[in-house]
Amino acid sequence: MRVCVLGGGVVGVASAYYLAREGHTVTLLEARDELAQETSLANGAQLSYSYVAPLADPAVLPKLPGWLLDRNSPLRFVPRLDWRQWTWCLEFLRACRTGVAKKVTAQLLGLGQLSRDGVHELVEREALHFNYQRNGKLVVYRDPVAFDGARRQLEYQASLGSRQQALDAAACVALEPALASVQHKLAGGIHTPSEEAGDCHAFTVGLAAAATRRFGASFRCGTRVTGLRHAGRRVVAARTDAGDIEADAFVVAAGMQSVPMLAPLGVTLPLYPLTGYSLTAPTQPGHHHPPAISVTDLHYKVVYARLGERLRIAGMVDLIGRHPRADARRVALLARQARETFPDGANFDAATSWCGGRPATPDSKPLIGATPYDNLWLNTGHGALGFTLACGSAALLADAMAGRPSSLDASAFALMR
Ligand SMILES: Cc1cc2nc3c(=O)[nH]c(=O)nc-3n(C[C@H](O)[C@H](O)[C@H](O)COP(=O)(O)OP(=O)(O)OC[C@H]3O[C@@H](n4cnc5c(N)ncnc54)[C@H](O)[C@@H]3O)c2cc1C
Structure with a gap:
């Protein structure tokens, strides 16, 4: 399947890696000239899988x-x-x-553990240099x-x-x-x-290089998505300043910009x-x-x-x-x-x-999974924990897109919950 990931921060790049590894033909579109130039650039560097308790307490x-x-x-x-x-x-x-x-703490701890497993696996498999x-x-x-x-x-x-x-x-x-x-x-x-700790920007750039080298994923920086073209309940193409890009499925991972990206489709994100x-x-x-x-x-x-x-x-x-x-x-x-x-x-x-x-999001849980559109998926809203939760979120997304059961209850991170 051709999958188009929208947004090249740590969450979009992790999604692209996991989906490319499954055998999908992945193209990621990033507005900036390089990956991870927005929120994933210089964050606190914490992979704090056990410190996931929500801000709302x-x-x-x-x-x-x-x-x-x-x-x-x-x-x-x-x-x-x-x-x-x-x-x-x-x-x-x-x-x-x-x-x-x-309840949210327990759900995020589960996602944190999945992420820890994911990071360990990636560090073992890929030559990632991120301090x-x-x-x-x-x-x-x-x-x-x-x-x-x-x-x-x-x-x-x-x-x-x-x-x-x-x-x-x-x-x-x-x-x-x-x-x-x-x-x-x-x-x-x-x-x-x-x-654990590490440099989120270096992790993101290294993971993208690994996704290209090992699974042929394509990362198109300098390509801004200006809208999504849809026919009924299916998204047909991402409109970009370099023309329309068609795909079989789309993943929105554009951080805060996911909100204006989806608003014209009637999808409201609480970010x-x-x-x-x-x-x-x-x-x-x-x-x-x-x-x-x-x-x-x-x-x-x-x-x-x-x-x-x-x-x-x-x-x-x-x-x-x-x-x-x-x-x-x-x-x-x-x-x-x-x-x-x-x-x-x-x-x-x-x-x-x-x-x-x-x-x-108000309850600190990211939004991962389906939308009201059949082939439009979400992976965004990670708040203070995007680096920590990126790998677990990508694994959950890949399961949902494949129609496989997950090791976690994915409904906890659904848009409508
Ligand atoms: C001060 C601070 C400290 C933090 N510390 C930590 C920490 O220690 N540990 C931790 O786990 N998390 C931390 N975080 C949170 C973490 O940085 C974020 O959750 C994470 O970076 C979000 O990643 P993302 O990929 O969802 O969003 P982003 O990194 O913002 O990526 C979204 C991407 O989408 C692109 N985009 C937007 N619009 C378009 C468009 N129209 N077309 C194409 N591309 C588009 C953007 O250019 C951007 O590259 C911290 C955040 C801050 C601000």
Whole structure:
């Protein structure tokens, strides 16, 4: 079957790889001149298969007023005259229920495990160079109440098969000596040895090269999809600035742009961009002491990952509109927080900054699978976890398109759920 994948971020490229491996003739269309130039470019680099709990959790409700009033909080909300922003927020609040959060956590853990298997298989089969590390993740807490909550979450996740350990402040520093200067501020941490990290952009580019080399997939960068031509309940072609491209099936994996792409077909996607920022700072061996394992500072909601001789720092969730744009004050705040946590962790003065809009659903579950059109498929809406969940999502999509049962309940990620 001829399959046309629309969008060349990590999710589209993983979809293309899995579908090409099944024997389909895959063409991926990407508007930018290179792959992974939007949200998959400089994210937090975490493959955090066990940290998939949804953003919508009852525990966030009492914190919301404080966060919204504090300019330096990890979450910022700028109200817009945009019904999409308000609808998304209402749906988010509706999802902030214990029962919903637990169910979503279990479903995302399943998808995370499928992704982990997928990443391991790819790393074994393909020569992918993406500063991949399998050395675990340490989430540190400064607030004892938050740490208690994390221990309860650990118990719940242990019942679902996760292997994690609670550590006191001294044990956190013993595990990650780069945290020494903030030891007195730490309440404790949760260590998850099975977590991984890597450069999402390099992974995406390497996976595309493997899909071409091994399975003949074609990646057409600089090809913007301007619409989808359909006849009844079938999509016939993708309209592009280089002419119409016909195929037997189409996969929409265009991140936030999936929304305007599908609106003319009457398909409404509940996505809103959660803007976040990252810094990539060079490190000099012997001179700087960056963390060796991935660290999340939960107080600031900032993640750190070492990518070779660079330190990637990422964080913040800003609901500020549909077009993410760099905010110098937020970038400066991120830099201050990084310096405070790891004073000699990197050359922060030489850091490059980036911002991106996480394509998020209100309940944090991606949209994977069928649409009301017979040959039109979705793989989008991965929010804060697109790198982590890309391989599992691609496997689920390939199963659905083949009409095969999956190891997971795919209906959890359906558009109508
Ligand atoms: C600050 C920050 C930190 C993050 N940290 C992590 C992390 O540590 N771990 C993790 O798992 N996730 C993380 N994420 C989330 C992750 O980056 C995203 O979920 C993921 O990149 C989404 O991938 P995607 O392929 O769906 O979208 P994108 O990467 O945005 O790709 C969509 C592609 O579609 C293309 N496109 C759009 N419109 C068209 C069109 N009309 N025609 C053709 N092509 C089109 C775009 O150019 C783009 O290349 C983070 C995100 C941010 C912002």
